[in-house]
Amino acid sequence: MKLAFIGLGNMGLPMARNLVKAGYEVYGINRSKGREESFAEFGGKVGLSLKELAQQADVIMTCLPMPADVEQMFLGPEGIVSNGRKGLTLIDFSTVSPDLCVKIATAAEQAGMNFLDAPVSGGTVGAEQATLSIMVGGSKPVFDQVLPILEKLGKNIYHVGEVGNGTVVKLLNQLMVGIHTQAASEAMTLADKMGLPKDMLHRILSNSFAQSRIYDRHYTQFVEKDTFQPGFALNLLHKDLVLVKKMADDIGAALPIGAHVEQLIDTAKTKGFGEKDMSAMYLYMNEKNEQ
Incomplete structure (x- = not known):
């Protein structure tokens, strides 16, 4: 073959x-x-x-x-x-x-x-x-x-x-990836502001209901190492969330959190974070908190 x-x-x-x-x-x-x-x-x-x-x-x-x-x-x-x-x-x-x-x-x-x-x-x-x-x-x-x-x-x-269903499932996955990315980024930046070590936070939350594969990925592979070369670029996550929003709009479904996260990531792109890994939303949130 x-x-x-x-x-x-x-x-x-x-x-x-x-x-x-x-x-x-x-x-x-x-x-x-x-x-x-x-x-x-x-x-x-x-x-x-x-x-x-x-x-x-x-x-x-x-x-x-x-x-x-x-x-x-x-x-x-x-x-x-x-x-x-x-x-x-x-x-x-x-x-x-x-x-x-x-x-x-x-x-x-x-x-x-x-x-x-x-x-x-x-x-x-x-x-x-x-x-x-x-x-x-x-x-x-x-x-x-x-x-x-x-x-x-x-x-x-x-x-x-049928054809298209695979993509529907993937877009739902990406909706949750985007929301989890933002949730993890906000938690880590707030921990920074409160003076908590992020490694301690990760150990605790990884054994609590806040645990997620996205949080684990972003922290262990990128934030902890302070390197944001893209495994999956923020630009691509934004592209996927735009597709999610259109899919929802086409059938009249509301995405109050998803739509807000899409806008936040769009803003992060304009600030120069688009070519970095999607975990760089943590960097964007840090920058935003310093303004």
Whole structure:
């Protein structure tokens, strides 16, 4: 089986490497050719164009940062659907909107292809260790066919119904990630103001009802080490929260806390924190408290 993986970024590269490690023939494509070189050094294959892969691959997977990138990759004139062969299976690991997933799936079906939306959660550590959670929407028979591939990428794999449902679940996850990020950031900055050591606070709260995986991640991997190189950039979290807000607006659902957190993160972006890890909301809150 010939696989293609498009988007060898912080998530995509370790995911594609895990497929190579599992023994699959995997071709990689990335905007930055340096990433392709890194993939080739690990045993991945490069050098084929998107059109060539669309005609030769059995499964094409994408992991791209922005919805516009995903739409162009699948539906653009030079994209996969226009140039792919019948019977091709398409899996998108990106976080976009449910509407875009349905749009791509409809075009793919008309071209004789299969499409699954399969956004992931677990960050770069999960991508590297193949422990991701993967939420898959689409045909159950197609899901069953590609499950052995997904099992090389994650430990928690869920079929959640029709196309778009995987993305709905992922956006709900991101809503809670954003709220937990803000809650942890406010707690840590308030602890600073009150003169409490953050390591002591973490030990106590990690054994209390305030415990969360986001708090643990942000503190142990970033705040404690005072390094904020992005595992998941604040810009991307904001993009996801904008998608959440639109999804809620489209069905008339209120998100009083989520909408406020989206605005706070948007402001943090304008203050220069967008390229840092999402845990840098702690830095933004510190700066805000000093004003």
